[in-house]
Amino acid sequence: MSKRNLPQPFGIQDINLWSCFTAPSLRHFTLLIVGWVLTVERHTISRILLTLSLHETEHYSNIYRFISRANWNIDAVAQRLFRWMIDTLQIPGLQILMLLDDTLNKHTGRKICGAGWQYDGSAGNGQTHNHGICLVIAGLAVTLPGISGRVFCLPYAARLWFPHVAKIKPNDQPYKSKPELGLELIMLTHSWLKKDEKLRVVADIAYSCRAILANKPKEVDFTGRMRIDSALYEVPKQPTKPAKGRPRIKGARLPIPQAMFNNKDLCWDNTTIILYGKEVPVTIYHFYAVWPYSAGRNALSILLCRDPLGIRPDTVFFDTDCSAPKEAILARYSARWSIEITNRETKHLLGTADPQCRTQKAVIRAPLIGLWAYSFVVIWFAKNFWAGRLSLPDSYPWYQRKTNITFSDMLAIARRSHFALRFSTKAWNTVDFVKKSITRPARVSIFAKRAKL
Numbered sequence: 001m002s003k004r005n006l007p008q009p010f011g012i013q014d015i016n017l018w019s020c021f022t023a024p025s026l027r028h029f030t031l032l033i034v035g036w037v038l039t040v041e042r043h044t045i046s047r048i049l050l051t052l053s054l055h056e057t058e059h060y061s062n063i064y065r066f067i068s069r070a071n072w073n074i075d076a077v078a079q080r081l082f083r084w085m086i087d088t089l090q091i092p093g094l095q096i097l098m099l100l101d102d103t104l105n106k107h108t109g110r111k112i113c114g115a116g117w118q119y120d121g122s123a124g125n126g127q128t129h130n131h132g133i134c135l136v137i138a139g140l141a142v143t144l145p146g147i148s149g150r151v152f153c154l155p156y157a158a159r160l161w162f163p164h165v166a167k168i169k170p171n172d173q174p175y176k177s178k179p180e181l182g183l184e185l186i187m188l189t190h191s192w193l194k195k196d197e198k199l200r201v202v203a204d205i206a207y208s209c210r211a212i213l214a215n216k217p218k219e220v221d222f223t224g225r226m227r228i229d230s231a232l233y234e235v236p237k238q239p240t241k242p243a244k245g246r247p248r249i250k251g252a253r254l255p256i257p258q259a260m261f262n263n264k265d266l267c268w269d270n271t272t273i274i275l276y277g278k279e280v281p282v283t284i285y286h287f288y289a290v291w292p293y294s295a296g297r298n299a300l301s302i303l304l305c306r307d308p309l310g311i312r313p314d315t316v317f318f319d320t321d322c323s324a325p326k327e328a329i330l331a332r333y334s335a336r337w338s339i340e341i342t343n344r345e346t347k348h349l350l351g352t353a354d355p356q357c358r359t360q361k362a363v364i365r366a367p368l369i370g371l372w373a374y375s376f377v378v379i380w381f382a383k384n385f386w387a388g389r390l391s392l393p394d395s396y397p398w399y400q401r402k403t404n405i406t407f408s409d410m411l412a413i414a415r416r417s418h419f420a421l422r423f424s425t426k427a428w429n430t431v432d433f434v435k436k437s438i439t440r441p442a443r444v445s446i447f448a449k450r451a452k453l
Contacts, residue, residue: 009034010376010414011383015084020076028066029077029369036350036373037414043351043370067369068362078157079192081372082140085154086197088379089142094196097141097332098189099153099339100182100203102161105353105367106132113170113360114162132353133363134161136178137371138185139342141202141335144382148404152378153338155346155371157185160364170360179211190217200321202336213295213320221321223332226302228258228316232289235299249297250290257316260285260304270308273327275334283308286326295320303329345407346374374407381410 009030017026035048049055049063086096104120108131120130139153159181162169169175176184182203190199200221203212208224216222234251260266268283275282285304290297295318303317303326319329346352352370357363384390390413396402 010037010373010380011084012376015080017077017080020080021072024062025066025070025072028063028070032063032066032369033373033376034418036370037377037411038418039351040415043354045355045366067357067365068359074365074368075157075188077372078188081375082156082189082192085140085142085156085375085379088383091142094198096193096197096199097335098186098199098201099139099141099336100136100185100201100207101139101336101339101343102134102136102178102206103343103347104130104132104134105347106130107353107356109356109358111168112358113168113363114160114166115168115363116163116166118163134163134178135159135364135367136161136181136185137339137343138182138189139339141338144378147382147385148406150404151335151338152407153342154375154378155339155342156375157188158364158368158371159185177211179207179209182207183212183215186212186216186220190220200332202332204336208294208318210294210296213291221319221324223317223319223329225333226257226291226294226316226318228261228314229256230291230316231256231293232291232302235288235290250292254289257302257304258314261306261314268306271327273330275330281308282306282330284326284330288322291318301326301329305330342371342374346371349408349411350374377410377414378407381405381413 010033012030012033017029020026021029031052031054032048035052035054036043039048039051041047045063045067046060049060054060054063104118104122106120107115109115112133115131115133117129117131118134119128120132136159137155138157139155141151141153143151160170160173161176161178161181164175186199186201193199198219198221200223201212201216202223205225205227208222208226213222232254234254236248236251239247255263266285268285270281270283272279272281274280283306287302288299289302291300298320299322301319301322301324305315305317307313317329317333319332324332350370350373352367355362355366357366381390
């Protein structure tokens with residue numbers, strides 16, 4: 001591939017990245033994004049170079065240097081990508097839903113920066129810990145009308161978390177917990193918003209803690225899940241007359257949620273909501289309370305949810321926005337599962353855990369490029385599909401009820417659109433071709449070889 005003949009860059013040219021890269025670095029970034037999508041085997045850096053035949057035009061060390069030592073900031077690229085996704089998708093109501101979670105990339109080796117034995121929730125075969133690097137990921141939850149009924153999580157920023165027992169720790173980074181890194185991503189995303197935009201954060205129980213709830217901006221609403229033995233208090237009543245002393249921050253102590261589930265005197269509401277694309281019957285008890293040890297003095301909207309079929313366990317959800325409807329709180333939290341799907345698809349289909357990087361910059365940049373490739377493919381497909389330039393994939397005879405387009409379909413169409421330029425469907429005229437006969441040397445006996453005759 002010549003230096004001027006660049007492949008289709010999935011809309012990278014629509015983002016103003018000239019302030020983030022130099023001209024050679026921007027070209028390397030574009031090639032890595034495209035190569036990451038087109039590679040069908042293990043997504044190592046060397047395999048990506050072979051996929052694009054990049055080793056024929058320049059030295060391979062330029063790509064490795066771009067990942068491990070080049071002077072470019074991942075937050076600057078994340079900001080351009082975040083604003084591009086918001087402007088392209090035109091999110092209704094300017095309600096930006098941010099998803100927060102962490103994932104573990106398995107790696108073995110002594111000299112990997114930030115690597116260590118960590119808890120892995122997706123580990124199988126009875127294992128609970130694996131050796132690797134952990135990334136705290138921030139993604140944008142979006143819906144694609146006419147393409148799929150599910151929610152897609154488009155990752156745009158990440159932070160490297162390392163345990164205390166890591167042999168090689170980042171030089172210029174003090175230790176921070178996962179919630180502290182999540183708060184850093186929330187503050188960073190909030191600084192990118194415009195005046196008429198509102199940010200809502202959804203995270204699981206690991207990030208529903210004081211480190212985030214007590215320090216997040218007041219304009220940011222948070223939806224999460226709490227333990228069933230959490231200490232809750234009544235919302236304090238406002239005094240009718242001015243009184244001396246500090247006003248109360250909490251009222252009387254409430255029973256723990258586990259005791260409320262066993263209380264038959266509570267008025268439960270039976271309703272049907274859409275969770276994960278399906279109608280699910282749930283029983284809800286809604287009330288307001290204060291969670292002072294984690295959320296401070298602000299009142300929370302709390303939902304006790306019980307599955308009448310007994311399939312799902314009793315769960316307690318909360319939202320810092322007390323004016324939000326209870327159905328919206330549950331639907332908003334159900335969108336959190338899309339980041340789990342993104343973590344699985346980026347690892348299995350894009351191989352974000354395959355690069356064997358070791359240096360401090362490379363261990364965060366290489367997987368983040370794979371995560372960005374996921375977002376670029378989804379936005380590229382949505383823009384071209386809505387513009388009528390792409391058609392729906394052919395329905396398989398064994399899967400005729402399929403109505404939603406998955407990321408694997410988008411990835412297959414993206415690869416076909418690039419490889420179609422190299423391969424032709426028309427048969428060549430082979431009449432003029434002459435078969436070449438290759439003269440082979442006479443076979444030497446194995447005994448003659450041994451006797452050196």
